[in-house]
Amino acid sequence: MSEREDHLYRALLRRESTRPPAEHPERPAAEHPDPESQDPDLRDPDLDRLVTLGLASRAANGVVRPVPPPRAVDALIDGRLRALREELEGEVTQRAVLESLFRERRAATPSPHAGTGSENNQMITHLYGIDAVREAIDELTFFARSEDLTTHPRGVMSPESITVSRPINMRLLRRGVRMRMILGAAVLQDEASLAYTRELVTHGAEIRVSHHPIERVIIVDRQAALTPIDPTLTAKGALLVREPGLVSTLITLYERMWQAADELPGEDTDLPSDIERKVLALLRTADKDETAARHLGVSIRTYRKHLATLMRRLGAANRVEAALIAHERGWLT
Incomplete structure (x- = not known):
């Protein structure tokens, strides 16, 4: 925060502590003038x-009203962390750090499979083991910006x-990357896998x-894809595909599988999850989607x-009707 922003936020806090009660929280009681109209600080364009x-x-x-101090500090920390992450990732990309490190390792330990496949143009690369x-997945997801299909x-x-996958997936979701995942039906019978997938859903993943x-x-x-060299033995390795035509075909295949799959059932399909309850509550308190998403600690797309x-x-x-129906069902108190 700048000194000016700090001053304005503190002025808002002082104003809020002296604001008289009102029947409608959105506006002051008619018999009391709004302190904002009396204080030139609180009419400052920097309020935006x-x-x-x-x-x-x-x-x-x-x-304009201040958010509670804990939320304000949390918002400042999140904003700084996002800016720092973007700055560092930009430096890594600009300086080609990963490419340089990969070249060092390849020079020191040449692959026994070098020369196979189409590695010269990098359209199709064989990955053994x-x-x-996993290394290729790390690299692809590090640079992911919009979508991850699995x-x-x-x-x-x-x-x-x-x-192995949890920190990778959480990193993607924190950055607002849209994550879609399709799992075999056996996930419904495995407690650990089911708990993990539901955890991802609470952070914004779409799972079927x-x-x-x-x-x-x-x-x-939609630019790079990984498929097994041998579908019956995935540990053997994978093909890293960047050829646009092949990637497009794999995307079409994925969309067909997605349409044929079912939504991941919740722990109790009749009741909202914790994050859904928070979303409903924010319909009454947050004036903008950006504010609500920031309060939840998720991207606006996820919100x-x-x-x-x-x-x-x-x-x-509409949203008003959603809040009313949720209240009638007892989802909101």
């Missing part, structure tokens, strides 16, 4: 900056697989369950996805 930073919210009538595949034909994930055979594939940003899902479940035509 406080709203952008997540330190204040603006009601429909234009009145599970370590090489399938798990077996459905059941080993504890080791969950341990297929009761039909599906192919193993990972597609990142809107949860909201759209809730509106479909409630059969609501």
Whole structure:
């Protein structure tokens, strides 16, 4: 925060502590003048900056109010962390750090399979062994910006697989990358795998369950894809595909599998999840989607996805109706 922003936020806090009670929280009682109209500080155009930073919210009538101090500090920390992450990732990309490190390792330990496949133009690269595949996944997801499409034909994930994939997937979701995942129906019978997938859903992932055979594939940003060299023995390695025509074909295959799959059932399909309850509560307190998403600690895309899902479940035509129906059902107190 700048000194000016700090001053304005503190002025808002002081104003809020002296604001008289009102029948409608969005506006002051008619018999009391709004302190904002009396204090030139609180009419400062820099108030818009406080709203952008997540330190204040603006009601429909234009009145700006401070968020509670814990939320304000949390918003500042999140904003700084996002900026720092973007700055560091930009430096890594600009300096080609990963490419340089990969060249060092290849020069020191040339692959015994060098020269096979189409490695010269990098359209199709053979990756041998599970370590090489995981390394490729790390690199692809590090640079992912918009979308990650994944399938798990077996459905059941080993504890080791969950341990490896959790930080990767959480990193993607924190950055607002849209994550879609299709799992084999066996996931419904495995407690650990089911708990992990539901954890991902609470952070914004979209997950479906297929009761039909599906192919193993990972597609990142619709520009690169990984498929097994041998579908019956995935530990053997994978093909890293960047050829646009082949990637497009794999995307079409993925979309067909997605349409044929079912939504991952919740722990109790009749009740909202914890994050859905928070979304419903924010319909009454947050004036903007950006503010609500920041409060939840998720991307705005994730927040809107949860909201759209809730509106479909409630059969609501708009947000106000969704809040009313949720209250009638006892989802909101």
